[in-house]
Amino acid sequence: MKQTVRILPGVYMVGSSDMTSSGDCMVYLVDCTSELALIDAGVNPNIDMIGSNIRSLGLEPNNISTLFVTHCHIDHAGGATSFRTRYGCKTIAHKLDSNAIEQADSYLTGAFLYRRDLIQCEVDVKLSGSDGKIRVGDKTFRWIHTPGHTPGSIAILLNTSGGNILFAQDIHGPFMPEFNSKISDWVKSAKKLIKLDFDVLGEGHFGIFRPQDKAVEYIKSCLTRYGYR
Numbered sequence: 001m002k003q004t005v006r007i008l009p010g011v012y013m014v015g016s017s018d019m020t021s022s023g024d025c026m027v028y029l030v031d032c033t034s035e036l037a038l039i040d041a042g043v044n045p046n047i048d049m050i051g052s053n054i055r056s057l058g059l060e061p062n063n064i065s066t067l068f069v070t071h072c073h074i075d076h077a078g079g080a081t082s083f084r085t086r087y088g089c090k091t092i093a094h095k096l097d098s099n100a101i102e103q104a105d106s107y108l109t110g111a112f113l114y115r116r117d118l119i120q121c122e123v124d125v126k127l128s129g130s131d132g133k134i135r136v137g138d139k140t141f142r143w144i145h146t147p148g149h150t151p152g153s154i155a156i157l158l159n160t161s162g163g164n165i166l167f168a169q170d171i172h173g174p175f176m177p178e179f180n181s182k183i184s185d186w187v188k189s190a191k192k193l194i195k196l197d198f199d200v201l202g203e204g205h206f207g208i209f210r211p212q213d214k215a216v217e218y219i220k221s222c223l224t225r226y227g228y229r
């Protein structure tokens with residue numbers, strides 16, 4: 001099994017398909033000093049392992065105050081209710097994906113592909129609009145609405161002392177009518193991300209890309225795959 005990865009000062013990967021559970025997306029942790037923030041929750045059953053990975057970094061999972069759910073898919077949102085119940089963290093998602101999470105819609109959440117049910121989860125903070133900032137402990141997270149893969153997908157940009165990281169889970173797609181995907185929206189979203197100022201890209205399934213030109217090259221390769229540039 002893969003070990004936790006330190007990406008930048010205070011930014012870690014604590015879950016992934018080859019670290020915690022085969023269905024997990026990449027789960028990122030940000031140390032906000034007095035609190036911890038998680039970016040995505042994985043598919044679910046192995047939140048214990050994510051918790052022990054956090055402890056292995058010398059951090060306390062009980063300090064997770066905030067869970068950003070980048071979109072409604074089960075590999076990202078499946079563990080949300082377990083984290084929320086166990087650690088009392090608040091869940092944050094875009095309002096355009098919140099209903100799917102709260103109602104555990106089998107198609108919109110992609111649960112039908114995993115042959116399991118998403119455990120429904122209340123979304124405490126429903127984001128609306130295209131962009132905003134959220135303060136957690138000593139860190140400020142900028143969220144950017146990036147529709148396309150799902151209607152309410154978001155990316156998150158964080159400045160650290162070691163550089164800026166962009167979390168753009170599932171910017172690679174895929175696009176399915178069951179997800180209400182809209183490829184023309186995705187093209188705009190991907191192009192918007194390319195213009196941001198970041199040094200590292202944290203992807204949802206394909207890991208870490210750096211420096212920025214490599215990350216941009218990766219996003220462009222996703223566009224090329226679908227015939228866009």
Ligand SMILES: [Zn+2]
Binds near residue numbers: 071073
């Ligand atoms: Zn997805």
Ligand SMILES: [Zn+2]
Binds near residue numbers: 204
């Ligand atoms: Zn995913």
